[in-house]
Structures are given as structure tokens and as C-alpha cells.
Amino acid sequence: GNSVTQMEGPVTLSEEAFLTINCTYTATGYPSLFWYVQYPGEGLQLLLKATKADDKGSNKGFEATYRKETTSFHLEKGSVQVSDSAVYFCALLRPNFGNEKLTFGTGTRLTIIP
Amino acid sequence: DVKVTQSSRYLVKRTGEKVFLECVQDMDHENMFWYRQDPGLGLRLIYFSYDVKMKEKGDIPEGYSVSREKKERFSLILESASTNQTSMYLCASTPGGGGRAWPQHFGDGTRLSIL
Numbered sequence: 001g002n003s004v005t006q007m008e009g010p011v012t013l014s015e016e017a018f019l020t021i022n023c024t025y026t027a028t029g030y031p032s033l034f035w036y037v038q039y040p041g042e043g044l045q046l047l048l049k050a051t052k053a054d055d056k057g058s059n060k061g062f063e064a065t066y067r068k069e070t071t072s073f074h075l076e077k078g079s080v081q082v083s084d085s086a087v088y089f090c091a092l093l094r095p096n097f098g099n100e101k102l103t104f105g106t107g108t109r110l111t112i113i114p
Numbered sequence: 115d116v117k118v119t120q121s122s123r124y125l126v127k128r129t130g131e132k133v134f135l136e137c138v139q140d141m142d143h144e145n146m147f148w149y150r151q152d153p154g155l156g157l158r159l160i161y162f163s164y165d166v167k168m169k170e171k172g173d174i175p176e177g178y179s180v181s182r183e184k185k186e187r188f189s190l191i192l193e194s195a196s197t198n199q200t201s202m203y204l205c206a207s208t209p210g211g212g213g214r215a216w217p218q219h220f221g222d223g224t225r226l227s228i229l
Contacts, residue, residue, distance in 0.1 A: 043220030100215035
């Protein structure tokens with residue numbers, strides 16, 4: 001079945017540090033891949049997405065590239081800010097009209113210290 | 115903007131009680147979902163619905179039921195609450211027919227504690 005494996009947290013970084021959160025997946029066919037972010041006290045928000053191999057999703061300075069050869073979708077940001085402190089979820093969607101499901105990773109809690 | 119509203123942010127109930135969690139969306143979305151979120155386990159799908167009065171089991175339906183009498187409202191019911199149902203519950207909705215699972219719009223969650 002489909003699954004997503006995410007880097008375990010928590011991750012603590014200093015402001016302006018480089019961020020990588022690893023995500024690998026297992027799926028048949030050609031899934032779409034997503035990163036969601038959950039700020040304290042809120043629900044999940046879509047951060048970025050990629051729908052096919054070699055696509056790069058980007059938003060708010062975050063980037064992730066869909067690598068089919070390594071089945072990965074690692075999240076990166078060049079210089080993190082305190083406001084990036086949140087929980088990050090990697091997810092995949094295997095299109096199957098009438099029976100779609102988003103499969104989430106376990107989440108990675110990120111804390112940025114000033 | 116799509117608004118998904120969950121009726122309670124925090125809820126405390128006792129073991130054995132029947133518990134209702136309510137979710138309302140204001141964008142006429144066909145599909146609605148209930149997840150629970152637990153540390154180290156991520157989000158797990160409990161139930162979803164792709165039309166009024168329709169429901170489908172997700173990955174962990176045991177101990178739960180749902181009701182969708184109106185298109186905008188999707189209720190999660192804990193028939194007899196137990197302590198292992200203490201969790202954060204998230205509701206989501208998507209447009210389009212046929213149970214489309216993306217793009218999902220989430221509510222802010224209900225943190226439920228069963229004592």
C-alpha cells in the first residue's frame with residue numbers, strides 16, 4: 001500500500017539556519033506529493049505540492065523536488081525564521097477517482113530559536 | 115476563502131459518554147473527512163463522506179460513527195467514549211464529486227480529552 005516516511009523530530013534550529021526535512025514514499029503509479037504545515041493551535045494548511053517527477057513545489061521560501069528515482073520529496077529552506085516554527089507533514093495522493101485518499105507522514109515538529 | 119468550522123476547540127468528556135463533534139463548511143463542498151491526529155502517528159482517516167447521507171470507512175473507524183444529514187455539516191460520533199479516544203480531531207472538506215481527496219481544507223481541530 002501507499003506510505004510516507006518522514007524524518008523524526010523534533011528539530012531545533014537557530015534563526016537563519018538551513019532546513020532540510022526528509023520525506024520518502026512508497027506508492028504504485030504516479031502519486032502527487034504535498035507538504036502541509038500546522039501552526040500552533042491551527043489546522044493543516046497546504047504549503048506546497050508537486051504532481052509529477054522532477055516538479056519543484058515552492059512557497060514562502062520553502063522548496064521540495066519530486067524525485068522519482070529516489071522516491072523522495074525533501075523539504076528545504078535556506079534561512080529559517082522564528083515564524084516557521086510548526087509541525088510539517090509530508091503527504092501523498094494516489095489518484096483513483098472515487099477512492100482517493102491522502103496518506104500522511106507522522107509529522108516533524110520544527111522549533112526555531114532566535 | 116473556504117471556511118471549515120469545528121464547533122469546539124477543546125472538549126472534556128467522561129468514559130462511556132456519547133460524544134458529538136461537529137464540522138461545518140461554507141463552500142458547498144461535496145466531500146468531507148474526519149481524521150484523528152496523534153503524536154508519532156500523523157493523521158489517520160476515520161470516516162469520509164462524498165454526498166449527503168453517504169459515508170465510507172477510513173483506516174480506523176472502530177468506535178466511531180458519522181452523520182451527514184446536510185451537505186455542509188459532517189458529525190463525528192463517539193458512541194461510548196473511551197480513554198484511548200483522547201486525541202486531536204480534524205475535519206476537512208474538498209470540492210468535486212466522487213470522493214476527491216484534494217485539495218483539502220482543514221478546520222482548526224478539536225482537542226478531545228476522555229477522562
